[in-house]
Amino acid sequence: MGTRLATHLREAAARQVPLWVDAWAYGTRVLRKGKAAPWEDLGELVAFHRQLQGLVRSDIVTINAADFYRHWLDSHPALLTAMAEKRRLGYALRTLLADDAARKQMREVVGALYDCYPEQPVALALPSPRAWMATAHGRAHALDDIPVSWDDAESAAMYMADFLRNFSDCGLSGLLLVDAPADGPACDADLERYRPVINVVEHYRWQLALLGTASGFCPATENTAIYTIDELSTKPAGATLDQRFWSTGELPGETRPLFWYAEVPEDAVPELVLERLETLRKKAI
Secondary structure (H helix, E strand, O other), X not given: OOOOHHHHHHHHHOOOOOEEEEOHHHHHHHHOOOOOOOOOOHHXXXXXXHHHHHHHOOOOEEEEHHHHHHHHHHHOHHHHHHHOOOOOOOHHHHHHHHOHHHHHHHHHHHHHHHHHOOOOOXXXXXXXXXXXXXXXXXXXXXXXXXXXXXXXXXXXXXXXXXXXXXXXXXXXXXXXXXXXXXXXXXXXXXXXXXXXXXXXXXXXXXXXXXXXXXXXXXXXXXXXXXXEEEOOOOOOEEXXXXXXXXXXOOOOOOOOOOOEEEEOOOOOOHHHHHHHHHHHHHHOO
């Protein structure tokens, strides 16, 4: 099992507020000149990730599964064709996540990056069940704005739970489920629709972070393995740094969060990124 996310956050917080930095789009622009990450070459991918981590020094190492699957579909059109064979909502996601070749490659990626960072938590960032069902169906059928109900989200969570068991012994510390801002769960009843994923998280003693929940939502206290990331810093939670931070350096609110979550803008100036992150580290002590 990998480094416990909760333990790492508590220990890091004794020194300063930990930083969870998402710089994937920024990193591919700066380090890859806009080319996709080298997902199918483990040596190149590890080198790229080391460079990126060297730039931003995130306390949590993140693997972007959505980017992996975008690239995989670009280079494996037969899978995209298979996803479009049926119009039923959910068929595309189920087909995508069941693909053995993609699972094997994703597993090797997770294992290789865990080996690189044995002392840090490694988290797999994924679209939420609801969001991933929509994007998979939209990609398969060239459609936008796919409505997905919470009933549908529960079905998607079952497909994702089966997929996540593939990483049971890869050293993961946790998952980050990503929704569009304020489009995720708004109450515990919504979150319960993700129960198949939550069960996997609890079984493997991972932690689950939710990005994009409705403003102010904090899971019930019995959900000790779950963190929300929003702008209110309600405990147990991380606080997001909005885009204004990168232009002004201004931190939201006065409350000390459990950790800061920062998404580096894709078009950010490298010198300014380094300056802002250094300022943030000094303020977080």
